[in-house]
Amino acid sequence: MKKFIAMLLALVMALSLVACGGQSGDADNNDNSASGDKVVKIGIFEPTSGQNAAGGKKEILGIEYANSIKPTVTIGGEEYTVQLITADNASDAAKAPTAAQTLISQGVSVVIGTYGSGCAIAAGDLFKEAQIPAIGTSCTNPQVTLDNDFYFRVSYIDPFQGAVMANFANKEKGSVNCALIIESGDDYSAGFGNYFQQEMERLGGKATVLEFQKGETDFSTIMASVKSAGYDGIFAPVSIETAAMIISQARDAGITCPIMAGDTWDDISIAQRTGDKATDIFFSAFFDADDTTNEAGKAFVEGFKAWVAEDNTRIENNGGTAEAISSVTPCGYDAYMAAVYAIEAAGSTDGVAIRDALVSLNVPGLITGDLSFDENGDAVKTYAVIKTIKDGEIVYYSTYNG
Amino acid sequence: MHDAAYFIQLLLSGVTVGSLYALIAIGYTMVYGILRLINFAHGDIFMMAGFFMVYISATCSLAISIPLVLILTVVLGVLIEKAAYKPLRTAPRMSVMISAIGVSYLLQNLATYITGGIARAYPDITFLTKVMQVGGLSIKRITIITPILTIVLVAILVVLIQKTKIGMAMRAVSRDFETSQLMGIKINSVISMTFVIGSFLAGVASILYFANYGQVSPMIGAMPGLKAFVAAVFGGIGSIPGAVIGAFIIGICESFIKANENIAVFSNAFTFALLIIILLCKPNGLFGEKLTEKV
Numbered sequence: 051m052k053k054f055i056a057m058l059l060a061l062v063m064a065l066s067l068v069a070c071g072g073q074s075g076d077a078d079n080n081d082n083s084a085s086g087d088k089v090v091k092i093g094i095f096e097p098t099s100g101q102n103a104a105g106g107k108k109e110i111l112g113i114e115y116a117n118s119i120k121p122t123v124t125i126g127g128e129e130y131t132v133q134l135i136t137a138d139n140a141s142d143a144a145k146a147p148t149a150a151q152t153l154i155s156q157g158v159s160v161v162i163g164t165y166g167s168g169c170a171i172a173a174g175d176l177f178k179e180a181q182i183p184a185i186g187t188s189c190t191n192p193q194v195t196l197d198n199d200f201y202f203r204v205s206y207i208d209p210f211q212g213a214v215m216a217n218f219a220n221k222e223k224g225s226v227n228c229a230l231i232i233e234s235g236d237d238y239s240a241g242f243g244n245y246f247q248q249e250m251e252r253l254g255g256k257a258t259v260l261e262f263q264k265g266e267t268d269f270s271t272i273m274a275s276v277k278s279a280g281y282d283g284i285f286a287p288v289s290i291e292t293a294a295m296i297i298s299q300a301r302d303a304g305i306t307c308p309i310m311a312g313d314t315w316d317d318i319s320i321a322q323r324t325g326d327k328a329t330d331i332f333f334s335a336f337f338d339a340d341d342t343t344n345e346a347g348k349a350f351v352e353g354f355k356a357w358v359a360e361d362n363t364r365i366e367n368n369g370g371t372a373e374a375i376s377s378v379t380p381c382g383y384d385a386y387m388a389a390v391y392a393i394e395a396a397g398s399t400d401g402v403a404i405r406d407a408l409v410s411l412n413v414p415g416l417i418t419g420d421l422s423f424d425e426n427g428d429a430v431k432t433y434a435v436i437k438t439i440k441d442g443e444i445v446y447y448s449t450y451n452g
Numbered sequence: 453m454h455d456a457a458y459f460i461q462l463l464l465s466g467v468t469v470g471s472l473y474a475l476i477a478i479g480y481t482m483v484y485g486i487l488r489l490i491n492f493a494h495g496d497i498f499m500m501a502g503f504f505m506v507y508i509s510a511t512c513s514l515a516i517s518i519p520l521v522l523i524l525t526v527v528l529g530v531l532i533e534k535a536a537y538k539p540l541r542t543a544p545r546m547s548v549m550i551s552a553i554g555v556s557y558l559l560q561n562l563a564t565y566i567t568g569g570i571a572r573a574y575p576d577i578t579f580l581t582k583v584m585q586v587g588g589l590s591i592k593r594i595t596i597i598t599p600i601l602t603i604v605l606v607a608i609l610v611v612l613i614q615k616t617k618i619g620m621a622m623r624a625v626s627r628d629f630e631t632s633q634l635m636g637i638k639i640n641s642v643i644s645m646t647f648v649i650g651s652f653l654a655g656v657a658s659i660l661y662f663a664n665y666g667q668v669s670p671m672i673g674a675m676p677g678l679k680a681f682v683a684a685v686f687g688g689i690g691s692i693p694g695a696v697i698g699a700f701i702i703g704i705c706e707s708f709i710k711a712n713e714n715i716a717v718f719s720n721a722f723t724f725a726l727l728i729i730i731l732l733c734k735p736n737g738l739f740g741e742k743l744t745e746k747v
Binding site: 103265295302 | 454462465466564568571585590665713719
């Protein structure tokens with residue numbers, strides 16, 4: 051009797067699997083027929099779980115919003131519908147190649163992403179071998195595009211960002227003896243920290259490295275060292291999740307010096323989680339939503355807020371509010387636009403043709419500024435915003451233009 | 453170059469972390485003592501307790517949500533035992549352990565699915581997180597409360613095990629599973645009680661841990677779970693005082709290693725190296741009983 055039931059259960063499960071498979075196949079067919087079989091696939095390579103999930107989801111929102119603005123491309127006089135395919139790299143360099151492989155096997159023409167340099171570096175060679183161009187959103191480590199003809203990037207890079215923050219710390223905040231808190235083994239954290247340190251030393255200051263391990267939650271020992279050694283500034287290029295813990299544990303330990311970081315910290319959840327402990331926080335960012343001189347940016351801010359407010363899932367992915375705009379969201383938007391313009395310029399969905407189009411691409415007036423790529427495939431950027439946290443909100447502090 | 457305040461601060465954070473490991477380690481060690489099962493899902497029960505708090509405190513006050521979280525955590529622990537371990541009671545020990553690993557992954561992925569993989573802010577329990585100034589030190593209340601609470605809970609637990617009927621039943625079952633069954637001990641209720649105690653302590657640990665660090669994420673249970681497991685083995689798995697002392701030693705050592713820039717990256721490596729060394733030199737741990745296999 052028991053065996054019979056077991057067999058029956060197994061049979062039911064097997065059948066339900068077959069049924070599911072059949073249904074999803076139908077769904078695909080419907081999709082294709084609705085759009086007249088003309089589809090170009092763009093892969094989204096982003097973390098939707100793990101420590102960078104909050105950032106990854108905000109970039110995906112930017113990409114999806116851009117897709118809602120420009121859902122089709124024209125190739126050779128014919129309209130193609132853009133189909134977005136998402137693969138989760140789980141914020142983990144070990145899992146990133148699998149996600150990249152998923153996108154490659156689905157036959158995407160271009161890949162957009164990712165948040166977090168470690169995952170971009172881990173997957174870069176796969177895209178190169180498959181001859182699929184990838185457009186990095188906010189992965190700022192130079193190694194992402196270096197020696198890789200197929201990786202491009204719309205954001206500024208860490209040597210620039212590191213220099214901006216070191217100058218800011220040294221000259222504006224008078225932090226000449228900084229503690230540099232970095233996550234060991236993380237490409238973004240170590241790389242960015244290193245450029246900060248170099249520039250700091252060039253300016254005659256000092257930055258001492260204090261390392262912690264991935265997944266660490268207790269920073270009280272590091273804070274004890276910071277307090278005991280009397281550093282006058284903390285520079286912590288770390289993930290959003292870690293940021294909130296570093297800020298609150300530093301302030302709890304009675305450390306009052308400025309805490310500085312890079313682009314990752316432009317995320318409202320840090321302000322939400324740290325509450326009134328978020329004082330004297332400064333970080334560089336790609337974009338300022340309140341900048342009235344940026345025409346494209348203004349239109350984006352209005353359109354994006356309304357688009358997010360339409361849907362509860364979007365609001366949740368945007369950090370529980372439709373009002374805040376993280377500066378990685380425009381990076382997602384710009385990367386999508388770059389991809390679409392490149393496909394149109396190439397007049398083809400072939401990876402090599404799109405790559406060639408990207409090399410000579412020149413798009414004026416995108417949200418984070420005019421877009422063209424240098425010989426490494428990096429966007430030519432000389433502009434950064436420095437933001438701070440005030441009364442639980444992220445606000446503009448100063449602009450760096452050099 | 454460092455002053456005394458610095459070392460006291462390190463010691464305090466080591467003791468706090470150690471006592472949190474201790475609360476989790478007791479769950480491992482008790483279940484092992486009775487079922488000879490390493491309950492790999494224990495770290496994830498701890499994580500789930502964190503998420504219970506996040507969701508419950510969104511609608512209830514802390515006075516209601518803290519007991520509710522503890523009750524739910526206990527229910528979850530007992531349910532896991534009934535669903536995933538009890539049907540395998542007569543199966544080889546390896547099957548139960550694989551089932552435990554399965555439960556662990558199930559809980560992690562369930563939490564990832566429900567939360568969308570993003571860390572959630574833990575409600576601020578101001579009573580615990582208030583910072584006090586003592587001399588040159590800034591000390592959170594939680595740093596003092598955690599070790600005291602741990603010691604009190606362990607003392608109660610030891611009394612429970614040594615002086616009560618259910619405690620006697622537990623000791624009997626951990627000695628000899630089958631004979632105690634023959635002697636009329638209701639084995640299922642003893643095992644349920646073990647999971648009740650283990651999950652309750654994991655729930656208490658989760659409140660103290662997440663109140664201190666401010667956020668919960670789906671994978672956060674793995675590391676404290678592993679460290680607590682090492683602590684349990686270090687102290688002699690099956691022994692409660694052993695688990696507590698093992699946890700304190702690991703917490704304090706970690707704290708001092710992390711404070712030294714040159715070797716900070718090895719703090720996790722140290723813990724696991726310790727596990728290997730203790731298994732090689734003293735396989736039964738510091739306080740483990742040497743079992744003689746009877747033929």
